[in-house]
Amino acid sequence: MTPRSLPAVVVLLAAVALTAGCGGDEADPSSAAPTASSASPAVAPTAAVAPSAPTPSVAPPGNGSAAPPPARPSVPPQGPTQRRPGSPPPVVLPQRPTGAPGAKQVVEAFRAAGLKVPRPLDRSVDCGPDGLGLGCSELIATDAVTVYVFPDETSAGDIAETWGGQSYRRGAVVLNYLEAKTPVADRPRYEKVLNGLR
Numbered sequence: 001m002t003p004r005s006l007p008a009v010v011v012l013l014a015a016v017a018l019t020a021g022c023g024g025d026e027a028d029p030s031s032a033a034p035t036a037s038s039a040s041p042a043v044a045p046t047a048a049v050a051p052s053a054p055t056p057s058v059a060p061p062g063n064g065s066a067a068p069p070p071a072r073p074s075v076p077p078q079g080p081t082q083r084r085p086g087s088p089p090p091v092v093l094p095q096r097p098t099g100a101p102g103a104k105q106v107v108e109a110f111r112a113a114g115l116k117v118p119r120p121l122d123r124s125v126d127c128g129p130d131g132l133g134l135g136c137s138e139l140i141a142t143d144a145v146t147v148y149v150f151p152d153e154t155s156a157g158d159i160a161e162t163w164g165g166q167s168y169r170r171g172a173v174v175l176n177y178l179e180a181k182t183p184v185a186d187r188p189r190y191e192k193v194l195n196g197l198r
Contacts, residue, residue: 115193117143136151
């Protein structure tokens with residue numbers, strides 16, 4: 001039986017029940033409407049069951065044998081939907097100005113001059129995606145000093161003023177001593193090397 005024939009069967013069974021209860025000829029049992037027990041294998045009433053989603057009908061194969069029912073897709077157990085976090089957008093930093101030394105170049109100059117630059121770490125991603133955050137172009141942190149390169153001298157000057165006496169600026173490059181372990185007496189040596197770079 002297809003789900004489309006279910007309402008017709010329900011209406012037919014309701015009509016039979018009404019006819020039987022509304023006074024058929026009681027003397028002649030053959031005139032009474034057939035009951036569920038005397039009827040041929042009629043469909044049992046299933047009015048209380050909601051029809052399921054229609055399944056596609058499958059034509060029987062040519063040899064007349066019944067086709068197996070289509071396999072139902074397995075449904076995973078219901079639970080909270082987990083979404084994978086999207087990959088972060090690529091970090092796009094502003095270009096350092098032409099002629100300004102790069103942060104790596106400054107750190108290498110410190111090392112060549114015999115100054116300590118232990119554990120250099122490129123943290124340019126901390127400048128912020130698309131130049132937001134601090135807005136720097138390059139950033140290398142060491143245990144002695146942190147070297148920032150900004151896209152212009154105005155940005156570098158603004159940051160150097162914010163850090164007060166804990167920084168030194170030359171052009172677009174700012175040396176930051178806030179988290180450094182460099183003694184105050186040694187800072188002029190780093191600044192002299194930076195001033196010597198072209």
